[in-house]
Amino acid sequence: MYTYSIQTSLEFICVVIAFWQITFSFLMFVGIGWGPYGYFGVWSQHTKTTSISMLAVTLPPLFAKASASFYIIPYLVTSDRFRDAVLGGDNQVVKKDQ
Secondary structure (H helix, E strand, O other): OOOOOHHHHHHHHHHHHHHHHHHHHHHHHHHHHHHHHHHHHHHHHHOOHHHOOHHHHHHHHHHHHHHHHHHHHHHHHHOHHHHHHHHOOOOOOOOOOO
């Protein structure tokens, strides 16, 4: 029979907090990356499209495409194992005995 302890409850709380941090970070990066694209898409529907400069037409799709490269940041911040694997750290994460 498995009994719950304070340690397992705290570990569960830490996992839930990390999950919410990653979720909020992803939503923030999606908003930053796709926000200008959506804004200019709606704006171009309501204005004369010939008045938009070439720079304004070029930048929103670049932000949207670059947003995919930001998705690694929440994992680097929250996961020690992922950070060590990507950055080549010397820290070995040792699995706890169960």
